[in-house]
Amino acid sequence: MTFDPRLTPARPDLAADHLRDRVQADRYVSGKVFAVTAPQAPLRRAPSPDAPLETEALKGDRVTVYDTTDEGWAWGQLASDGYVGWLPTAALGDARIDVTHKVTALRTIAFPGPSIKLPPVEMLSLGCRLAVTMFAGSFAVTDEGHYLPSRHLASLDRFETDPVAVAERFLGIPYLWGGKTSLGLDCSGLVQVAFTACGIPCPRDSDMQQTMLGDGVDFPGHGLARGDLLFWPGHVALACDADTIIHANAFHMAVAIEPVAEALPRIKAAGSDLTCVKRLNRAV
Secondary structure, three states: OOOOOOOOOEOOOOEEHHHOOOOOOOOEEOOEEEEEOOOEEEEEOOOOOOOOEEEEEEOOOEEEEEEEOOOOEEEEEEOOOOOEEEEEHHHEEOOOOOOOEEEOOOEEEEEOOOOOOOOOOEEEEOOOEEOEEEEEOOEEEEOOOOEEEHHHEEEOOOOOOOHHHHHHOOOOOEEOOOOEEOOEEOHHHHHHHHHHHOOOOOOOOHHHHHHHOOEEOOOOOOOOOOOOEEEEOOEEEEEOOOOEEEEEEOOOOEEEEEEHHHHHHHHHHOOOOOOEEEEOOOOO
8 A cells, every 4th residue: 555655654664653554664653742832843854954845834733753863853743734754853842731822914923021122032924823821911921921912813713714815915925845934835835824724624735735625627618716726737826816816936936916817828838737726615
């Protein structure tokens, strides 16, 4: 049986214990759950700072760690989307504290006290999750003693209603392979962040998204509707309306909105034909 290595915590020398009867490995471990305590943490293909960036974990994410190195790397699987890879152990901490709120602003600032004049202690991106212990005036106070603008947070059960509107907030943000924050993100990262903000489970990579999200649309026969997903080999975009799309792309090196009539021939000329258009079975 073949498993996707991006989603399977298994190597020839080591595998997760729950895979004992499914994959062959020299040894099996149960793993330990940690929380991502840094604002964001790179998940890399290998335990090295110059290894390719596969994706990013955000503050509050949970990760099951199966292996660590003396050089400060942890190999594990993210709970949010199942992605497997190497993260810096310095970015991980105690997972026993339950998160209560999430960042809903594109980016917000945490202060060491109840004043915006204090030097910031960290900057957090949309989707980061925090344990808020109390509210003090216009601030939310976290278990770390950090003060954040309460208007930049929401309870975990509150969701956006339009993935395209979320994606449009990233307009102009730089393209970054493997990224998923307002500092930089790639095409599938933009889709994942936008859909997750709306409470729609979404895998990480574009091929996974093409397989798991929505139903096929007869295009150009039925045209595009807001929220439709357009797929090319290794690329994905969101339809803003019948005539325009938004996507993080290496041509603009940014999140950009462009006419479908221009994007399709441009991408085809670069060697990629549109694979399919998918539509979710819900109003977006």
